[in-house]
Amino acid sequence: MFSKILIANRGEIAVRIIRACKEMGIATVAVYSEADRDALHTALADECYCIGPAPASESYLNEERIISTALVSGAQAIHPGYGFLAENAHFARACAKNGVAFIGPSADSMERISDKTQMKALVEKTSLRPVPGTGVLWSVEEALAAAEKIGYPVMLKARSGGGGRGIRQISDAEELEQAFPLAVSESEAAFGDGALYIEKYIYPARHIEVQILADEAGSVVCLGERDCSVQRRHQKLIEESPSPGVSTERRKALMDMVEDAVKKIGYVGAGTLEFLMDREGSFWFMEMNVRLQVEHCVTEMLTKIDLVKWQIRAAAGVALRFKKKDVPIRGCSIECRINATAPGVLRMLHVPGGHFVRFDTFLVQGVEITPYYDSLLGKLIVYAGSREEAVRKMKAALCELVVEGIPTNIREQLEIISDERFMSGEYDLTLMEGR
Numbered sequence: 001m002f003s004k005i006l007i008a009n010r011g012e013i014a015v016r017i018i019r020a021c022k023e024m025g026i027a028t029v030a031v032y033s034e035a036d037r038d039a040l041h042t043a044l045a046d047e048c049y050c051i052g053p054a055p056a057s058e059s060y061l062n063e064e065r066i067i068s069t070a071l072v073s074g075a076q077a078i079h080p081g082y083g084f085l086a087e088n089a090h091f092a093r094a095c096a097k098n099g100v101a102f103i104g105p106s107a108d109s110m111e112r113i114s115d116k117t118q119m120k121a122l123v124e125k126t127s128l129r130p131v132p133g134t135g136v137l138w139s140v141e142e143a144l145a146a147a148e149k150i151g152y153p154v155m156l157k158a159r160s161g162g163g164g165r166g167i168r169q170i171s172d173a174e175e176l177e178q179a180f181p182l183a184v185s186e187s188e189a190a191f192g193d194g195a196l197y198i199e200k201y202i203y204p205a206r207h208i209e210v211q212i213l214a215d216e217a218g219s220v221v222c223l224g225e226r227d228c229s230v231q232r233r234h235q236k237l238i239e240e241s242p243s244p245g246v247s248t249e250r251r252k253a254l255m256d257m258v259e260d261a262v263k264k265i266g267y268v269g270a271g272t273l274e275f276l277m278d279r280e281g282s283f284w285f286m287e288m289n290v291r292l293q294v295e296h297c298v299t300e301m302l303t304k305i306d307l308v309k310w311q312i313r314a315a316a317g318v319a320l321r322f323k324k325k326d327v328p329i330r331g332c333s334i335e336c337r338i339n340a341t342a343p344g345v346l347r348m349l350h351v352p353g354g355h356f357v358r359f360d361t362f363l364v365q366g367v368e369i370t371p372y373y374d375s376l377l378g379k380l381i382v383y384a385g386s387r388e389e390a391v392r393k394m395k396a397a398l399c400e401l402v403v404e405g406i407p408t409n410i411r412e413q414l415e416i417i418s419d420e421r422f423m424s425g426e427y428d429l430t431l432m433e434g435r
Contacts, residue, residue: 001316002026002077002101006070007041009081010060012362012378013292014041017079020308029073031066033059035370040362047073054372060084063091070100077101077315083374086291087114103315105269105290113267113288116159116197123285126261131276131284133199140180146198147176153201156183160191167234169201202284204428205276206245207231209289210258211299212271213310215320220262222255223299223307224329230416232432237409238416239295240334241302244387244425245277254283255324270296270311294337294379297360301333301383332387334394336413339375340406343368347405352397356383359401369406377408391423 005021006029007014014030018041021028030045035054042048049069052059059065061084070078078095080086086104093107104110113119120130132150136159137143147154147170156179158166166187170176180196188194211223227243228236242251258273272293275283296307305327310320338361346367351359361378369377380397384390398414421427 001318002312004029004046004073004075004077005103005312006031006066006073006075006078006100007045007081008060008066008078008085009083010036010039010041010362010373012360012376013081013083013294014039015044015362016297016360017081017308018044020306020312024309024312026312029069029075031060031069033372035372039367040364049073054370056084056373063088063094066091067094067098067100070095071098075100077103077312079103079312080291082292082294087289089114101315103269103312105267105271109267110290113265113271113290114160116157116161116287119288120285122265123261126264127257128261128273128285129283131199131202131286134197136195136197138195140177143176143180143196143198144173147173150198150200153203155199155201156180157197157199158183158187158191158193159195159197160187160193165190165234170198199286202276202278204430205278205284206243206428207236207274208243208246208254208277208283209272209274209293210254211293211296211307212258212262212267212273213305213307213314213320214262214267214269214271215314216268216317217319218263218266219320219323220259220267221320221322221324221327222258223303223305223327225251225254226295226298228295229427229429230422230431231429232435236295236337237432238334238336238413238422239298240332240387240390241298242329242332245428247281250281250283251329259324269314270307294376295335297358297379297381298333298335301356301358301381302329302331303327331383331385332390333381333383334390334417335379335381336394336398336417337376337409338378338380338401338403338413339409340369340377341375341409342407343371344406345369346403348402349404350400350402352380352400354393354397357393357397358382363403377403377406380413387425391417 004027028045030048051065089107089110092102095102184194230238382393
């Protein structure tokens, strides 16, 4: 097991990882930009080092400085959290070259799986069904021919996209002809990769994702599914587990298929397989995320399994100590993402309490929210024995949560939770249309 880990991230996920390390008896090293000099994760870590100015490109994405800091501090491993360098195969390979463990999959595995078109080719050899689509399209002519064959509407996607970015819905050939060169340019600027592909637009549908853990011995355990259908412009707002739209029988079948597929792929670590579920209840595979998800804590609250700790153990070669049968899916867990809607300085914070109420955040009084980074302030998560009770608990928790000085989406989250379609569980990706 590692004795010291560097956390190459910021915000609530850096705080979350540091707390897990403390519970495991592992020393922690924080890195920070000049804008995060007084951030909570720097205060909680055993050591902290400034790695550059506020822009992420000069700090949290600076591979050389982060690895140099790990070597200087004596850290044996680097945890990338999510975002930034979490799915960067070049960084994972640089870590290995310098004798520092990367807490995540190997660089080769990451390249294979993060390439969405290559991953779909792997999945086609399993019992999972990929969303009908294409390989990489290198010209607008190729794209037009493919879209005509698949049938409009289609989704134009960046091969290296993620987190809901790099996705466009295309209604007809004229729109595709205009959008293709723009999408290439935007993808090159955002991800350093202009490759695009097309998928069939499945509508209406629910966004379902399955959490897995896998070890070096080949054991794979599914920890249930999460429903992530409450989205605006492909950005998730609310997640819950289990999905109210997935029956017990379908859940078991999906988990069995996912475990079998992950074993055949040979993946090690924590990962998430994402699906669209159509009206007939069929699951269409979209992609696999080779990192910790923002919404991992929904699964933690439901299963009582600490995913961060097991992610660290898997990277250290520790075998899983449980199987799927040891992880009963009972009750319901719901998460609301609390986002800033504008910059500000936190004047006062009141965090709701109660049995199985959790707020993962980096907020402390006086912290300044700048425009440099993601708008996520924290994640409010509740668990209860039934979905009805969990919805009531989330309403109460949202009403109790107070964030003064920073404009937030708390009121909107309360409105969504109170929406009749959400309360009934009969919602899908259309819930936020027009809002």
